[in-house]
Amino acid sequence: ETGVTQTPRHLVMGMTNKKSLKCEQHLGHNAMYWYKQSAKKPLELMFVYNFKEQTENNSVPSRFSPECPNSSHLFLHLHTLQPEDSALYLCASSLIWLASTDTQYFGPGTRLTVL
């Protein structure tokens, strides 16, 4: 499989549930990202990982917990979410070299619905 993959593609969960989103990139990249896409709003960057280290947390509530065990895998652990957290969650990856960063490539997203 090539590119950036995400599982599951759809997820419905209650506010008390705990679930995880998974992202995997097959591009040899060393940076990975989580974005939240809500209707009629720009994509919101949530987290950035460079070489497995978190370099950006864009004031994301603690009910979202990222994990990056290696440069190819990225998880987003979810617990006690709110209905307003319902959105499309996109994963992306890119190659960081020297002081610059290459183009970001996106996965298909997970459509999350919180009941």
Place this chain on the structure above:
Amino acid sequence: AQTVTQSQPEMSVQEAETVTLSCTYDTSESDYYLFWYKQPPSRQMILVIRQEAYKQQNATENRFSVNFQKAAKSFSLKISDSQLGDAAMYFCAYRTFGNEKLTFGTGTRLTIIP
């Protein structure tokens, strides 16, 4: 802070015609990159075209080309010979050189009329 503005929430074009999507941005940086991404109804965000700010020549990719006006901070996307498969949300995005953070606009929904 950098901002990206797409003033056209929706656009439509007749199949085989040409359409231009507008994008403006605000930055005080001199080195940066601009991107157009396409998100079809299947949701996978795909890179359409990329422009480095230091390059004066406008980027082109087959039927897609940009009009990059650095002084005006404008970055429009022209789609020639529109095809049904071009129907999608189009997002303009900005990134400063050396910074991995992408700033997106709110998108333009493009409809192709057969």
